Structure formats: C-alpha cells, structure tokens
Amino acid sequence: RSKTEGRNTYRLYAPEMDTRAKNQLALETALRDTAETGEGLSIHYQPIFDWRTGALHSAEALLRWHHPTRGAVAPGEFIPLAERSGLIIPLGQAVMRMVCTQLKRWQAAGLRPVPVAINLSAKQFWQDELPGFIRKMLQRCDLNPGLMGFELTESTLMHDIERGLDTLAALRGMGCSVAIDDFGTGYSSLTYLQRLPVTTLKIDRSFVSDLGTCRKGGCAIVAAVTGLARELELQVVAEGVETEAQLRALDRYQVALVQGFKTGRPVPADAFSEAYLRAMTSGRDGD
Numbered sequence: 001r002s003k004t005e006g007r008n009t010y011r012l013y014a015p016e017m018d019t020r021a022k023n024q025l026a027l028e029t030a031l032r033d034t035a036e037t038g039e040g041l042s043i044h045y046q047p048i049f050d051w052r053t054g055a056l057h058s059a060e061a062l063l064r065w066h067h068p069t070r071g072a073v074a075p076g077e078f079i080p081l082a083e084r085s086g087l088i089i090p091l092g093q094a095v096m097r098m099v100c101t102q103l104k105r106w107q108a109a110g111l112r113p114v115p116v117a118i119n120l121s122a123k124q125f126w127q128d129e130l131p132g133f134i135r136k137m138l139q140r141c142d143l144n145p146g147l148m149g150f151e152l153t154e155s156t157l158m159h160d161i162e163r164g165l166d167t168l169a170a171l172r173g174m175g176c177s178v179a180i181d182d183f184g185t186g187y188s189s190l191t192y193l194q195r196l197p198v199t200t201l202k203i204d205r206s207f208v209s210d211l212g213t214c215r216k217g218g219c220a221i222v223a224a225v226t227g228l229a230r231e232l233e234l235q236v237v238a239e240g241v242e243t244e245a246q247l248r249a250l251d252r253y254q255v256a257l258v259q260g261f262k263t264g265r266p267v268p269a270d271a272f273s274e275a276y277l278r279a280m281t282s283g284r285d286g287d
C-alpha cells in the first residue's frame, strides 16, 4: 500500500472489515443457538452406487443448516466456523443423533436402510469421548453398527498417527466402516496407510473431474489410487462424478462405487427413501 493512499485506505477498508467480522460473529451466535436447540439443522443423503450392477451401496450424510433469516448456509461456510469455535462437537453429536433416528425410522417403516457415512472433522476425531459416544448411541438406538460409517481426511489422521490408530481401531472394532475422504489432496504417508484399519478410500472430486479429459494427470492419480487400494484390499469410491465420460473412465480403472450429481444429488431423508430405498425393498420380493 502506497504512502499517499494510506489514510484513505484505512478509512475505506476499516468499516468493511468490521462488517465482515460482525457478520462472522452474528453467524457464530446463530450457530451456537442452533447447536443447542437443533433447530434449522437437517441431513441430506447422497446415494453411493455400484454403477455396474446399479445397486445402491450406501449413502453419505451431509449436514444442512437453514439460518432463520439468511436461509440455507453452505457447509463450506459454516463447517469451518463450527470447527474454529468448537461448535462442531455439539453439531456433530446432533448429526449422529439425526442419522441414527432416521435409520430407525426407515426400519420401522419396513424399509431396509443402507449404511450411512458421517463426516468427522479433526476436532471430533480427536475427542477422547468419541468412541464411547458412538457406542452408547448405537446401543440406545439398537442399531447394527454396520449401518454406520465415518469419513475423515488424511490431514486429520496424519496429525497424530499413533493416537489415530487407537480411535480407528475402536470404530472398526464396533463394526463401523471408516473411509479416508478427499483422498489424494492431503499429505498422507503411504507407509502409514498400510497400517490404518480403514475400509475405504474416497478419490477426491478434483481427480475425478480431470478424468473425462485426462487433464493434469488426473488419470494417473486415479490409476495409482485404485492400484494401491487393490493391493491393500480397500474399497474405492469416486466422489463428484458428474459426466458419462467420467463413468466410462472409472470403469477402465475398475472403480465400481460412484457418488456424484450424475448418479444422485444429496436429498432430504424422505426423498432419499422414496427414490432409492422403496424401490430396493419392493424389488426384493418381500424377503
């Protein structure tokens, strides 16, 4: 900033910064109320398909927040805020409660739910109480732990690998699946990957989007990840599949599990069961 514009710049920009800080604070206050009451929170479910057989494999639970005056706030905006403020702990517990309740509701309606994966951010994963909380909730809801999965990123895991191994072992020991989310975007050590008791690698959307055209070596990454997964006997899910060309390319690399706008957007629970669970149940000859 030049000397001559110094003062004016200060006068011009200070109120703006102030507004942004105030907005953030207001949003945090609203999020705090929401975390307490649960009001305005809901879950959208996005289907994950085995696209070769067409079978529904599982779903990812994605948190939605409807702000009283602002309307829908994107997770990309409120999740980082929730992490910084620590509100992710009560919010994350609300997410787990909502998913458990929904799974029970589907079962009570005679539908057969598929496993649902819940995202865990670093603060949640490093909470000593996490495995105990999950165990208690699964027991209280009398749910098969195989119906619940978790997704965490490489950076969360690599932060403290030895302690992470314990938590992962606890989750796996209960019978829950665990996926590494956005795989390929973070720093991850292949040596450790071999030791991690995870079930699934989710190839990040950025690599999948390069697939149609093989731009920027996107194909090379997908080839490497699928090869690695095969050797380590891990499942692979391709995230963010948007085009037919991407599906065809994924077939070349024998990636069967796909998630994306092409095969199904995240939708509210009722829409999810109408579109996917009901069809599946009626196709089973009532067994």
Ligand code: C2E
Pocket: 046, 061, 062, 063, 074, 075, 076, 079, 088, 092, 095, 118, 119, 120, 121, 151, 181, 182, 205, 239, 240, 241, 242, 259, 260, 261, 262, 266
């Ligand atoms: P994520 O876990 O990687 O979730 C996938 C994101 O990609 C979702 O965004 C989903 O709507 C979006 N997506 C799915 N298919 C496509 C596609 O074909 N094209 C494009 N462009 N996008 C697609 P969403 O719902 O906005 O969530 C963003 C992130 O917020 C999530 O990324 C996750 O990291 C975080 N998040 C969402 N719900 C929760 C939650 O309950 N707890 C925590 N801790 N984090 C959450």
Ligand code: MG
Pocket: 060, 119, 151, 181
């Ligand atoms: Mg995820």
Ligand code: MG
Pocket: 181, 182, 202, 239
């Ligand atoms: Mg992801």
Ligand code: MG
Pocket: 182
């Ligand atoms: Mg992502």
